[in-house]
Amino acid sequence: MASELKIPLDIPEVEVLNTEMTADGRLIITVESQVETTLCGLCGREISRTYGHGDEIELRHLSVLGLETYIRLRRGQCRQCLHEPTTTQVLAWYQQRSPHTKAYDQYLLKQLVNSTIEDVRLRENLGYDAIVGALNRQVETAINWSEVEDLRTVGIDEIALKKGRKNYAAIVTGRQANGKIRVLAVLPDRKKTGE
Numbered sequence: 001m002a003s004e005l006k007i008p009l010d011i012p013e014v015e016v017l018n019t020e021m022t023a024d025g026r027l028i029i030t031v032e033s034q035v036e037t038t039l040c041g042l043c044g045r046e047i048s049r050t051y052g053h054g055d056e057i058e059l060r061h062l063s064v065l066g067l068e069t070y071i072r073l074r075r076g077q078c079r080q081c082l083h084e085p086t087t088t089q090v091l092a093w094y095q096q097r098s099p100h101t102k103a104y105d106q107y108l109l110k111q112l113v114n115s116t117i118e119d120v121r122l123r124e125n126l127g128y129d130a131i132v133g134a135l136n137r138q139v140e141t142a143i144n145w146s147e148v149e150d151l152r153t154v155g156i157d158e159i160a161l162k163k164g165r166k167n168y169a170a171i172v173t174g175r176q177a178n179g180k181i182r183v184l185a186v187l188p189d190r191k192k193t194g195e
Contacts, residue, residue, distance in 0.1 A: 011093045027064055030072040038089040040078035055086050060100045108134040116160040139186050150177045
């Protein structure tokens with residue numbers, strides 16, 4: 001008799017269809033969106049989720065029991081367009097054209113504290129560009145100060161962009177009243193202006 005372990009996925013609006021372990025030790029969780037409709041990326045028509053299924057996408061997610069974990073999401077197919085192109089629903093838990101879930105991008109950003117991109121790349125078995133992409137998706141180029149509620153706790157940390165000297169960026173963060181940490185700025189160095 002096989003033992004079963006249930007772990008909450010904490011991803012809204014999906015139903016888990018199945019899980020599988022690949023020969024190379026990856027955990028694949030296949031999900032189906034519970035959102036009823038989406039828009040075709042080509043013609044813009046609204047199509048229901050009961051349409052035909054095309055290719056699937058795999059998004060890296062938070063590790064489960066130390067295993068590389070991927071969420072596999074079915075892509076839909078527009079039967080109205082000439083070549084029946086596939087379309088991926090835009091859902092709250094991932095960003096379009098990202099190879100990761102938002103939760104995994106946030107995890108990678110935290111892993112960069114006191115580490116280099118190369119260190120995180122090796123630990124997570126990812127490419128350099130995947131880490132930089134996660135960083136770019138998480139750090140806003142401009143801060144919306146109306147969303148910042150509290151600046152009583154501000155932190156400044158350096159991350160090494162490359163091994164060696166003088167290859168650092170300064171990360172300025174603020175802890176909000178709800179306990180969440182928000183990135184306020186990414187600076188090319190930690191020097192005062194004119195220094």
